[in-house]
Amino acid sequence: MQDLPPIVQFSHVSMQYPGVLANDDVSLTIRKGEVFALVGENGAGKSTLMNLLYGLQKPTLGTIHIKGTATTARHDPQRAMAMGVGMVHQHFKLVPSFTVAQNIALGMEPKRRGFFYDQRRVNREVLALGERFGLAVNPRDVVGELSVGLQQRVEILKALRRGADVLILDEPTAVLTPSETDELFTVIRRIVAEQGMTVILITHKLGEVMQLSDRVGVMRRGKLIGVVDTSATDERKLAAMMVGRDVIFDELRTGEPGEQAVLTVQNLSAADDRGLPAVRGISLTVHAGEIVGVCGVEGNGQTELTECIMGMRLQTAGTVTINGGEVSRLDPRAIRAMGVSWIPDDRLRTGLSAKATVTENLLVGKQRRAEFSGFHIHYQKKAARSYAQKLADAFDIRAGGLDLPAESLSGGNMQKAIVAREFSFDSPVLVISQPTRGVDIGAIEFIHEKIMEKRNAGCAILLVSADLDELFRLSDTLVTIYEGRITARFAAGEIDKQGISYYMTGGRQGEEAQA
């Protein structure tokens, strides 16, 4: 590895945003033909550094060399592309109604008679490109109808068509299914081995770093903490470098679940927003001190299930009972009053009021209490403020200010704010959806600890997540959901992650023999 020539060099690069030093004196050399992983928590400055390379922003200080040539003050994406740097953004930059070929050619279309789009030539080029790099696509397909994995492939081809030999991939696996991820990694390995490409991978999934990269750079709070050979490190060491202390994902569970059924759902059915059946006869029970994890591919009725329990959606059949009392026909406020708290999956629309201040968001639900409302009319701003401050301290919510709108928080801090609010009701029942989606590793650890504290204190918890690691780590009982039905039920330890995917895709318990 040592003898590979440098291809990109950052020298003492700093990037100052108003109030934030996003990159702080970063010096880094990327070598030709390597897979370089850049890891760090959200807001550590890794995307900023790559945006500087791709010309989306200009560094405040320092210089960047691409293949020995310094970038100029007029560096922009077009110049970066001309120098061979391509970037695949986390949120794809594609035109959904255009064909694959039109998207790949966008901005650099060959013309016929100086004016018309040369469709045949582009289609030919796309086919040839796909063959050369082993990225088969149909140039005539409409991009909006393709799977996310194929859309990403179109993005990569777009960069390659422009002659990129340094490819930046920003969180490429965040939106992919496990099999799409495997496929992407195969492609990356091939283009590196066969075409001599250099790949820079921005991620916070350490497993992927270990699997794919040659070297890793770790960033924390704008600084490059260190660069190590992947073969000389492991996930635990990297996590410690990222967070700045040891991250211990160890056993948090104490004691067995209780016997008392707290939340009972019986034969529940409900329709989705389009009026189609989404939940079809689900029954499940959550006991005191138990976490029941619902595994399933998103969109199989999980959201509707939690909404029914919370009174946000009227069921078409079945009942929900809490401590023996039926709540099926109650509204959310009455259900909450019975001791149910909810962390919804849609953070910005249901979980928070994006335009309201952090304080107001932390207070909501308690605003009628005497200490916050004089004569039930007058809002006691000071009391609310100091209460919010207490919660923010207890849950380590890093906000620019508690009087700023909630939308100014980072994703992880928004989630911590919701957790803080919901957990502060001391409800015996918790319905939790996607508690750590898009949240970085330090905050995941924190939220998991808080959930386990609640469990150990005897709360009944229904946990819905798309993250199998999370479900396996936290749950006492796992159920799989497919097309609105429960397909299987396991106690923790009875099944592994490979085994459970069969039930998440429609296999039913007791039918394994036929499968």
Added chain:
Amino acid sequence: MSEIFNLLLFQNTLRTATPVVLCAMGCLLSDQVGIMNIGVDGMMLMGAFFAVLGSYLFGSWAMGLLFAAGIGVLLGLFYYVFSIKFKSDEFIIGVALNILAGGLTVFLLRTLFGVKGSFSGPGIVPLPTIRIPWLEGVPVLGAVLSGNTLLVYVSWLLVLGIWVLLYKTPLGFHLRASGEAPEALRASGRSPERMKRLASVLCGLLAALSGAHLSLGYLTMFSENMSASRGFVAVACVIFGASNPPRVFLAALLFGFIDALGLRLQRYIPSDLTSMAPYVITVAMMVVVVLLRRKKQRSTL
């Protein structure tokens, strides 16, 4: 019945549809780049006034068109600057523009021509009519197809031209991309703002020319508020035709047909009712759009 359904009806259809077609083609471009331009009615009115002004001052219809085109480009640029550069609310700018056009034309009518309500006179040179011999050979409709004013033929060519532009050329791709996925265009090294500006200017140009057709092609006069909300009808046609040039054209023709039919029915039905026809049909169009959309939603499930 033959008194109502005769060739003259089709001639009237073409006449009333043409300003809507021209204006709708402009709206369509604006819609494709993601700018909702409801100020086109005001642009049309300003175009109508300036066409008369140019024609009257220079005694030439070409100068009339040039005047209209000039004010159209300016207004299109104005709309772009406020809605995209300054990011103000498109709806409010549109309303402001419509009110401004209504007031300004009345004011200019009084100060420049010293008249109230309307201005007509021998000094205004109308648009020429054009005979196209081979079109006259078309059976039955030949007499109607030939001998229309210049802008009628321009509007037909525009439908084809804009369709080719949008769906067959890189420039058209960039225009559409700037509306649908501006960041995709930017990441490809092109500026979506430039495309939006181009479309907005063309929209202003076409809306103003549709006004010129009203005041120099259709009649030879300017009267207060003579656009009579045709700009809004054009916006409705764009929605009804799903921003597809041939479909928008057909929508505008349908509108023209109903309008012309309404005029001819005045003999039998009170004119207060028949003059409602264009607006009733606009509302009906919108209802159809909603119904179709619902049906489509259901069928994709």
